[in-house]
Amino acid sequence: MTFARQLAAHGDRVAFITPSGELSYRELARRVSATAKRLGPVRRLVLLAGANRVDALVVHLAALSAGHPVLLVPGDSDSTIDALTEAYDPDVVARQDERGHVTLHERRPGTAHTLHPDLALLLSTSGSTGSPKLVRLSHDNVQANAASIAGYLGITDTDRAATTLPPHYCYGLSVIHSHLVRGAGLILTDRSVADAGFWEEFRAARGTSLAGVPYTFDLLDRVGFADMELPHLRRVTQAGGRLAPERVARYAEQGRRAGWELFVMYGQTEATARMAYLPPHLAAARPEAVGVAIPGGSFRLAPVDTPTEPDTAQNPDADDVGELVYSGPNVMLGYAQGPADLALGRTVHELHTGDLARRAPDGLYEIVGRRSRFAKICGLRIDPQRVEALLERHGITAFCVGDGDALAVAALTDGVESHSDETRVRRLVAQECGIPPRAVRVRVVPELPRLASGKPDHEAVRRLTRPRSPAADPAGAAGEAGADPDAAPWSTDPGAALRSLYADILDRDDVTDDSSFVALGGDSLCYVEMSLRLEEALGTLPTDWPARPIRELASLATESGDRAEDTGARETCSRGARRSVETGIALRAIGIVLVVGSHIPVFTLQGSAHILIGVAGYNFARFHLTAAAHRDRVRHLWRGVARIALPSMVWISCAVLLTGLYDPANALLVNSLLDQGTERHEWHYWFVEALVYFLVVLGALLAVPLLDRLERRHPFGVPLALVAIGLVGRYDLLGLAPARFHLGPAVVFWLFALGWAAARATSARQRLLLTAVLLLTTPGLFQDQPQRTLLVVAGLTLLIWVPTLPSLGPLNRVAGVLASSSLYIYLTHFQVYPFLRDDFPVLALLASLAVGIGYATVATRVVRRLRPAGSHPAEPDKCFERDGSRLLGSWRTVKSS
Incomplete structure (x- = not known):
């Protein structure tokens, strides 16, 4: 292995940066040489429990430099280590001891295997960790792929990359190899990018490169990566699964503004790591493409002469579609199913990827589906044939096929069909494949479905199990x-x-x-x-x-x-009769969908949260400032505060404790007061904090009888005056705005007051005045975001002028549920959509809405149970229209506004 043997050539340059200090290439070479001597002159199979630690990487490099094949496994999975130790009988096992140090356990002085001279590395394929099926990689494979990646990324000896991915994963290992081949530095860390400590280490080490899979980008969004100051960052790389085109474009534009480049890459373990990359200057314009072959590699499209199972919508250029076949020096030697295969040389000369692709007129390749039966379930690549073999070992004959994000299994019964048989098969498959039981659909049948040719009818299996x-x-x-x-x-x-x-x-x-x-x-x-x-x-x-x-x-x-x-x-x-729906309810329902959908993003239509601030003011006037007695009015207002604040604090406290992504200030709803800075994701809940602040301050003011009488006497004049006061904060005349200007409560209060005034406007002249204020003061609130400005102006203009909108009965029911749950959806969606948005953005949106609705239901029931005996909510507004479009009492509207 050339680069593993030439570490000393980089002299005193920094090789590894760790929390405890730096290690030069000269010192690294010395440690690698010493460990290579311990491994001995006879080539032996070394099983290494990989970790982003100096001692583990020293063993890895020592084995490669001395010619010992390395079987890399995850260091945090004892079951996988034990399973592969039993399956491959390694000569040396390197794993962490009780003190966390990697130690060598020599199981024999020589070797029990015949090892092919080209064999350098054994890796599990994606999603089959623990499976005895491994990818055999040669020294040339590893060296060529590392050099190619370093070439198209432009890595130099001044680069420093963070180890954001595990080394037993081919992507994580390629980051290590491609930087070592150029004498660059590696920031060794096991921290997540969601950990504030990671960014402290990254800045201190002057990190230049960041690698991530789609889930990494979920975390980057959650920690406010877009607003971070990372002066040394040069490139961000992405692989390990498809990143939605709109997110690719967004990150490419973000990088352009911040001075770094986005490299979207495509590969498989069978190609050592990488096969294609999308040149960064094309990422914004062609985010749906996987790009061009890496230097030294090439693609061809093989004719598809058998039925295919595409993962995406039908391709309009189906005649141009073929199976993507890759050739290059990084193509694996072949697979290994057991120790005997370690003696084999090259059995594979080009890689049939199993992906259906087309070559666009601009020369870029696009993946349009899958040819093989492999299914991507919960992010893992599952081989249905392996599942069928597994069940057969348990005495169960079955046909298995992927169906979306579920595994469909039709199992043959030898007697009376029962649900317990289905449960047994489901749990067996889920346990062996490492996926949740709900992702396995089973139907026990007296006869397995077959085609006329006698082959399994996989489409029938899908239908049976749906x-x-x-x-x-x-x-x-x-x-x-x-x-x-x-x-x-x-x-x-x-x-x-x-x-x-x-x-x-x-x-x-x-x-x-x-x-x-x-x-x-x-x-x-x-x-x-x-x-x-x-x-x-x-x-x-x-x-x-x-x-x-x-x-x-x-x-x-x-x-x-x-x-x-x-x-x-x-x-x-x-x-199908025509109905009507109140504009405020429609805006809340549509607004919360736009908020969540833009955060995922399913689409990008920002500004709805600011519309909802105005709607909250509108509802405040209608449902709190009633004709009730002063004492009842104040008591009702404080109950409204509690119905917003308490469920919010409970949920956010759980997020603080369980995710580590938020500060206690969030749980106490005081983050906006403390001004956490631009790099903090704690600003997620600015909307909730603003509502609580507004209601608390107004509740305190209206508790004063004189001010209460003033509001009753001048129902339009008081909110209009508050709009004028709010404009002081809108333009930050007192210098109180936070770093995230448009999210500050003092900045957006004028919108709340404007909604309040809209609810009190009784004449066209008053509405024209509010519209003029809106048109004059909204521009500039969102810097260089005219779409946001237009959306806010349009939404609040509708609120000012149009009391109801035409609708249909089913739409009214949907709008009622979404509107009444809007606060809870806003609270919960930050913890829901990151798990789904890359592969299933629409499902992420639906799940976010559903969880918020569920939390609304639970919170409402808890509030009812905790209500003291004899206590009753204020009389709900008589808002039942003949068409049944509004079933929301005043207390329910307040809690979700």
């Missing part, structure tokens, strides 16, 4: 091939259908009529699917359904069915 709606036509369900004969029709036994539904989604075999979603351990990941499926069956889903026993929901279904029979014709005629 969940059926409980409301589906019973005859149709019974007539479907493979339908469960034990599943009772919904119309005749809704209780049985509900029990089956709960058992399927929650993976439980102990469901009874007294079970509830909460009691069965339902979580936020199941909430979306369960609520949608129940709504299909029940028509209208009660807000407290998670805590209701199945027998109650079954009775609702029976009543719903009876009503449907009695009024079916009338309902059919009226279902």
Whole structure:
């Protein structure tokens, strides 16, 4: 291994930067040489539990320099180390001891294997860590790929890269190799980029390079990476999965402004690491492409002559699509299934990637789907054929295929089909593959589906295992091939259908009529699917359904069915009738969707949070400043504060404790007062803090009888005066604005006051005045973001002038749920969407909305239970319209505004 043997040539340049000090290339070479001598002159198989530590990397480099093949495994997985030790019988095992030091355990003085002279490295393929199937890489593979990556990235000896990825992962290892080959420095750290300590180390070491997989970029968004001062950063690299094109474009533009370049890369372990990269100057314009072949490599498109299973929408240029085949000096020697394969030489000359691709007219390659049966489940690459072999070892004959983000399994029964058999298969597959049980769909059938040719019918497997709606036509369900004969029709036994539904989604075999979603351990990941499926069956889903026993929901279904029979014709005629919805409710519903969708981002339409500030002021005037007596008015206002502050503090406290991404100041809702700076992600909850501050201050002022009478006497003049006072903060005339100017409570108060005034405006002249103020003062609030300005102006103009909007009944129901849960969706979505947005941005949006709605339901129930005996909320507004579009009482509107 050339670069491992030439470390000393870089002299006193810094090789490793650690929290305890720096290590020069000269000292590193000395340690590598000493360890190589310990390994001995006879080539031996070395299993190394990798870690971003000096001692572990010394062993790795020593083995490579002396010609000992290295089997790299994760250092934090004892089960994987033990499994591969048993499977490959290594001669030397290097792993951490109780004190955290890497020690060499020599299992024999020589070797028990015949090792091919070209063999240098053994790595697990993505998602199959612990599997005996390994990728065999040669010395030339590793050297060529390291040099190629260093070349197109432009790495020099002045670079310093952080080890943000584990070394047993080919991407993390390629970062190490490509910097060592150029005599650059490595900042050795096991910290996450979500850890403030990581950035302290990165700045102190003058870090120039940052590597990440899609989830890394989720964390970067959460910690406020866009606003960080990183003067030495030169490049950010991304691989390890598809990053949504809109995010690629956003990061490319962010890098352009900050002075660093974004390199999006494509590769596989079978190609040592990299096969393609997208030149950074094309990232913003062509974010959907994987780019061009790396230096020394080439692509060709092989004709596709067998049915394919694309992962994406149909490609309009299907005639130009073929399987992407890569050639280059970094293509692996081949696979190893066991120790005997370590003696093999090259068995692979070009790499059939299994990806379907096209070459665009500009020469860039684009991935449009997958040809192989490999499925990407929960971020792991699963081989359905391995799953079938696994089940066969347990005496189960089955067909398996990927279906979206789930694994579909049709298993052959040797007797009576039962749900317990399905549960056994599901748990067995989930345990062996390392995926959650809910990601495995199983159907036990008397005969496995096959094509006329006798081959497995994978599409039939997908159909068999897809969940059926409980409301589906019973005859149709019974007539479907493979339908469960034990599943009772919904119309005749809704209780049985509900029990089956709960058992399927929650993976439980102990469901009874007294079970509830909460009691069965339902979580936020199941909430979306369960609520949608129940709504299909029940028509209208009660807000407290998670805590209701199945027998109650079954009775609702029976009543719903009876009503449907009695009024079916009338309902059919009226279902599409025109309705209306209050503008404030529509803005809150649409606004929260835009907020969450822009954060993911599914789209980029920013500014809705500032519209919601205005809507909050509008609702404050309507639902707090009523004609009630002074004491009742003040008491009601303080209850409103509590209904916002308490659920917010509970959720954020959990985020502080569980994620480590926020400060206690967030939980206390005082971050805006302390001004944490531009680099802090604690500004996520500025909106909640602003609402609480406004209500607390106004509650204190209105507690003064004189001011209370003044507001009653001048209902429009008082908020208009507050708009004028708020403009002092809007233009920061007192120098109180925080670093994040447009998020400061003092800066945005004028919008709250403007919404308050809009609710009190009774004439066209007053509305024209408010519109003029809005048009004159909003520009400049968001620097160089005209779209934000236009959205805020449009939304608040609508609020000022249009009291209701035309709508439809179903839209009203959706708007009501979203509007009443908007605060809770805002609270929770920061902890929800990062887990889904890269591969499933739309699902991330839906999940964020669902979790927020769920938290709203729980918070509401808790508040009701904690209400003292004899205490009652203020009389709700009589806001029931004939069309049923508004069912929100005053207290509920306040809590979610």
